[in-house]
Amino acid sequence: MTGGFRSRSKSGDKAPEATQHGKNGAPQRGGGQRGNAQRGQDNRGQAQRGSAQRGRGMQDQRNRDHRDNRGNRGDRNAGTKNTGAGKTLVQAAIDQGVDPARAVAFDVVRRVSEEDAFANLVLPKALRKQKLTGRDAAFATEITYGTLRTLGVLDAVIAQCSSRELEAISPVVIDALRLGTYQVLYTRVESHAAVDTSVRLVVAGGEEKAKGFANGILRTITRTPPNEWLKRLAPEGEIAGLAFRHAHPTWIAESFARVVDPEELPAVLAADSERPSVHLVARPGEISAEELALITGNEEGTYSPYAVYMDSGDPGQLEPVQQGMAAVQDEGSQLIARAVCEVPVSGTDQGRWLDLCAGPGGKAALMGALARIESAHVDAVEVSPHRAKLIEKTVQGLPVTVHVADGRNPQVGSGFDRILVDAPCSGLGALRRRPEARWRKSEADIAELSTLQFELLSSALKLVRPGGVVVYSTCSPDLRETRDIVDQAVEKLGAQELDAREFIPDMGNVGKEKSVQMWPHRHGTDAMFMAVLRRGDEEGR
Numbered sequence: 001m002t003g004g005f006r007s008r009s010k011s012g013d014k015a016p017e018a019t020q021h022g023k024n025g026a027p028q029r030g031g032g033q034r035g036n037a038q039r040g041q042d043n044r045g046q047a048q049r050g051s052a053q054r055g056r057g058m059q060d061q062r063n064r065d066h067r068d069n070r071g072n073r074g075d076r077n078a079g080t081k082n083t084g085a086g087k088t089l090v091q092a093a094i095d096q097g098v099d100p101a102r103a104v105a106f107d108v109v110r111r112v113s114e115e116d117a118f119a120n121l122v123l124p125k126a127l128r129k130q131k132l133t134g135r136d137a138a139f140a141t142e143i144t145y146g147t148l149r150t151l152g153v154l155d156a157v158i159a160q161c162s163s164r165e166l167e168a169i170s171p172v173v174i175d176a177l178r179l180g181t182y183q184v185l186y187t188r189v190e191s192h193a194a195v196d197t198s199v200r201l202v203v204a205g206g207e208e209k210a211k212g213f214a215n216g217i218l219r220t221i222t223r224t225p226p227n228e229w230l231k232r233l234a235p236e237g238e239i240a241g242l243a244f245r246h247a248h249p250t251w252i253a254e255s256f257a258r259v260v261d262p263e264e265l266p267a268v269l270a271a272d273s274e275r276p277s278v279h280l281v282a283r284p285g286e287i288s289a290e291e292l293a294l295i296t297g298n299e300e301g302t303y304s305p306y307a308v309y310m311d312s313g314d315p316g317q318l319e320p321v322q323q324g325m326a327a328v329q330d331e332g333s334q335l336i337a338r339a340v341c342e343v344p345v346s347g348t349d350q351g352r353w354l355d356l357c358a359g360p361g362g363k364a365a366l367m368g369a370l371a372r373i374e375s376a377h378v379d380a381v382e383v384s385p386h387r388a389k390l391i392e393k394t395v396q397g398l399p400v401t402v403h404v405a406d407g408r409n410p411q412v413g414s415g416f417d418r419i420l421v422d423a424p425c426s427g428l429g430a431l432r433r434r435p436e437a438r439w440r441k442s443e444a445d446i447a448e449l450s451t452l453q454f455e456l457l458s459s460a461l462k463l464v465r466p467g468g469v470v471v472y473s474t475c476s477p478d479l480r481e482t483r484d485i486v487d488q489a490v491e492k493l494g495a496q497e498l499d500a501r502e503f504i505p506d507m508g509n510v511g512k513e514k515s516v517q518m519w520p521h522r523h524g525t526d527a528m529f530m531a532v533l534r535r536g537d538e539e540g541r
């Protein structure tokens, strides 16, 4: 449960987790509690100052780049964090009497804060290493992802109860406080268990002297009902308040609010905290979606002819995936790759297709599978050598040539029939896939990205032949990365925009423009954007 604060029932009914994970003794008392409830309760001005937008989580993220979208990093965080004493943090926590689920959650949260790790990569490995399955694994996942998703809210609450600025608190202590505060505010774990285990985590992290301080803050937090915290700390203003309640930075909610109707905004924000179902792509020419659904016991997708929805299980264990006949790919991405290959071109399609920003190769692989059927060929350009290697792996056996080059001057010739520009973007349309992502992103990056996006689209419009087609897409719905880029291409470069809605199946509401804007809450896809363009000098064709 991460969409809103829980309301704790008066009877205090226990969730199963509360009994299973709440058995670590009585809370530690007193000793250094300098945050005070009065301060938290009475001063609304202070409450707003401590809001998510000013929380440490946000500040921590300011200088971080968006490697998840630009993709320049692999998973270097698979191990377990070591304490100074040569013991792993997980072991130190277990030695302090913390259950393995919380120990793993703490370790992963620490890695995300300290090393910019991605929780969705680190957590599964940590669970396997500790042999956590079933309810324990589910509990560890819930509190890890929940803590990371709601970070700004947690920090605002902690700030209200702390005598020290968050920046002055040791990172180990702040992460333990976050994990504890999440359990208190958003789960049915008994408060005393949340407090006690978090204090033990502080000790496990080598900050024994801060255990009274942490205990004091957490106990203060438990004295106010979760909904009351929310009311007290929500900033003024409709969108800012809504953003806070749904644990989003205000600027992201404002970005979404520029695209959807106001009454839809709560659903947009709520969808970012829901677990997405896994979408598989059945590679054309290898296996049909019907066969894949039958073999794997899953449902065929609603929109893409290649999609299969997988509600549970590990896709990596499926035979068709292991054999390269199928892969994991969001259904929206499938529709975009398919559109690139199917939008009519004027004149004969010579089979020269280009993917200008191809890493890690999901769309290039689908384009490659369709190219094989059409006897076409795909050139896949990627600026990052590491990402280019990932494409090589993904497109094995397909008519795809990978080039490490800058898409603004890729040196791959020109005269292409079909080009995809799946531009590097803020990734605001895929927040549900990365719990920590919303607090890592910064609005300041959008200006830089949109310059690059326009340059890449301009490059594509030069590389496409007259009569050919350029598809521009992003996994962001932010207008500065979507419509503004397309409008500029039309105004400054004379590009012609086609009605992209004609090149996807009927998906209901995809926006009022010629472009397509998909949404998780409407379509179950990431918030993918797609526009279809031709170059400007096509009179008489």
Ligand SMILES: C[S@@+](CC[C@H](N)C(=O)[O-])C[C@H]1O[C@@H](n2cnc3c(N)ncnc32)[C@H](O)[C@@H]1O
Pocket (backbone or CB within 6 Å): 069, 070, 071, 072, 333, 356, 357, 358, 359, 360, 361, 362, 363, 364, 381, 382, 383, 384, 387, 405, 406, 407, 408, 422, 423, 424, 425, 475
């Ligand atoms: C949104 S991702 C593309 C996802 C890919 N189409 C897929 O479906 O797997 C954008 C990619 O563009 C790459 N990129 C960033 N700047 C680039 C540039 N100047 N030229 C080419 N590629 C670039 C990034 O490294 C990243 O791999």
